[in-house]
Every structure is written in structure tokens, then in C-alpha cells.
Amino acid sequence: MFNQRAPLDLAFQALSDPTRRAMVDRLSRGPASVSELAQPLAMSLPAVVQHVQVLEASGLVRSRKVGRVRTCHLEPAALRTVEAWITSRRRSWERTKDLLDALGAELRHQRASAAGS
């Protein structure tokens, strides 16, 4: 199911869960094993593994198994893609708002001039 959805769909979906955001937050401070990710969480290890799998399917996290330990790390490119999408819309809105404000000021100025003439 996951692979049929767009990368942004999967990344935003992955980040919509507080447990997965806590994992991304932890991994932003350095790689961690699945057990280390599980430690602060009040849930079973299989539930933790399932969250890690959602993060991996979204591309936000990669993991590598060495011996019996699976270590996870953030994938900054995926994080940057999500960030760029948001930043672009926020900037677009700010440009729009500046234009609307300028237009509003111009209209008020014209009305005041017309009233005064």
C-alpha cells in the first residue's frame, strides 16, 4: 500500500503520529537502536517496530542491522523535502499577503482622495 502513495503523502502521514515524531526528534540528536527508541515509550517492542517501519516506508528514517542490533538514522533529504514544501507555501502566502495589504492601502488612499476632492 505504502509504495503506491507519493513520498510527501507518506512523510506527512508518518509525522502525524506523536510517537513517530518523538522518534524523529530522538534521531535528530543521533542514530539509535530500536531498543533505544523504545526505551522512553510506554508500548510493546512490536508496536515500536511497526512505527519504525512506517518511518522507513516514508523515507524519513533508514536502518541497518549489524549482528543483532538494528540501528536507525534520520534521512535528511526526506526531511528537507517536507520542509521545502511547507516553506514554499508559507513564503507564497506572505508574498500574497503583502500584495493584498498594499492593494488595500492603495484603495483606502484613493477613497480618501476622492472624498477630499
Next chain:
Amino acid sequence: MFNQRAPLDLAFQALSDPTRRAMVDRLSRGPASVSELAQPLAMSLPAVVQHVQVLEASGLVRSRKVGRVRTCHLEPAALRTVEAWITSRRRSWERTKDLLDALGAELRHQRASAAGS
């Protein structure tokens, strides 16, 4: 259901759908009526209204009804909250990576010095 979830949960969830991202993209270029939002979308008006409701519940979009027309606009504060969460983790990861790289370089230097002594 929506009100019991954290604002970030709702915002990321709202943005995980391509139709809703298209609406946010459109609204980043200025306010639009629900009909205008529906125009480029191949779906029924009730389906469009449902997507708008998800966006409103997430706080990313506000709407106002004047007469028979409901006009939607982006809520930049909610967009900035999502952006800030991502940016903070991306920066944290970059700081971590710089430290790990510096540590790796230092270890290689120490090994090379030990091998040469």
C-alpha cells in the same frame, strides 16, 4: 475526534493528502471560495467540502461565509508551527552530523598518528 488530537497531529494528517495539499497550494496564492477550490479537482462538491473541513479542523485554513459564498484563507500561524517543527529537527540533525563527522576525522587522525609512531 479531531479536537482530541494535538494540533501537530492534525496539521500533518491534513497535509498527508494530495488534494488537501493542492488546496493549501492554491490558498497560498490568495483566498478562494469553496467553488474555486473545487474547480480544478475531479471530485464532487461534498467531497471537496469534506477536505476543507479537515483543513479547518487542523487550523491550517479558516473560512468565512458572506451571503452564499464561503471564502477560505490560509492560517499562516499553523503553517509556521509545522515548518518550525521540521526545521528544528533538520537543524538538530545537521549539528549532530557535523559533530559525528568531526569525531570521525579526529579518530582517523589519531589512528594515523598511532600507526606512524
